[in-house]
Amino acid sequence: DSGVTQTPKHLITATGQRVTLRCSPRSGDLSVYWYQQSLDQGLQFLIQYYNGEERAKGNILERFSAQQFPDLHSELNLSSLELGDSALYFCASSVGKGAETQYFGPGTRLLVL
Amino acid sequence: QQQVKQSPQSLIVQKGGISIINCAYENTAFDYFPWYQQFPGKGPALLIAIRPDVSEKKEGRFTISFNKSAKQFSLHIMDSQPGDSATYFCAASARSNYQLIWGAGTKLIIKP
Numbered sequence: 001d002s003g004v005t006q007t008p009k010h011l012i013t014a015t016g017q018r019v020t021l022r023c024s025p026r027s028g029d030l031s032v033y034w035y036q037q038s039l040d041q042g043l044q045f046l047i048q049y050y051n052g053e054e055r056a057k058g059n060i061l062e063r064f065s066a067q068q069f070p071d072l073h074s075e076l077n078l079s080s081l082e083l084g085d086s087a088l089y090f091c092a093s094s095v096g097k098g099a100e101t102q103y104f105g106p107g108t109r110l111l112v113l
Numbered sequence: 114q115q116q117v118k119q120s121p122q123s124l125i126v127q128k129g130g131i132s133i134i135n136c137a138y139e140n141t142a143f144d145y146f147p148w149y150q151q152f153p154g155k156g157p158a159l160l161i162a163i164r165p166d167v168s169e170k171k172e173g174r175f176t177i178s179f180n181k182s183a184k185q186f187s188l189h190i191m192d193s194q195p196g197d198s199a200t201y202f203c204a205a206s207a208r209s210n211y212q213l214i215w216g217a218g219t220k221l222i223i224k225p
Contacts, residue, residue: 002156042217043157043202056212090156098211101147104156 003027004105006091012111018079021108025072025093031055032074033092033102034066043090049074050097081112115140117205119216127224132190134219136203139184143205147213148177148188151200160201161188193223 003026034046045058049068068074092102118137126132147162163170163177170177176189203216
């Protein structure tokens with residue numbers, strides 16, 4: 001158990017819909033990262049927040065947005081969902097700004113029908 | 114220049130054999146090189162990491178070899194076991210921006 005929690009574990013929705021994925025980092029960790037992993041694919045870095053501020057942006061679509069709240073939990077919002085958005089979405093956390101161990105949550109499996 | 118190229122994409126090794134996964138990078142500012150292990154349905158977890166002040170780091174059956182001049186680093190798994198079957202990701206980052214750059218992953222299967 002990494003100490004990072006993600007909800008929900010599974011999510012089934014329809015094209016065009018909007019969903020929110022939630023992540024609670026390990027106690028004391030200030031950074032939260034979001035990743036997308038499609039079937040048998042690598043990890044695609046989406047975005048990083050550090051202590052409430054956006055710190056780095058990866059291959060995040062304009063339909064996707066995220067935020068980190070004062071209690072350091074983070075939410076990833078996915079809108080106008082397409083079939084191709086079906087994937088595992090991981091949240092990770094770390095103590096500092098990066099270049100140290102990232103602790104990954106169990107992931108949210110999103111299926112868009 | 115920000116890429117980390119990982120090979121092979123997949124690897125099958127007999128139980129007891131040595132598994133070797135390679136990564137190459139271009140950015141000479143990279144100074145932190147971790148390897149993550151991911152089992153099916155789980156999130157990746159840090160396996161072992163190295164900084165460029167040493168050429169090798171060993172933890173149990175897992176060893177990172179680092180070649181600074183060639184800008185390459187590799188993961189060696191000695192006496193590979195079926196329980197090592199997983200996807201392995203290399204990564205690299207630089208102090209300038211701390212962002213981890215990930216390799217594409219290697220799916221390792223250890224045959225009993």
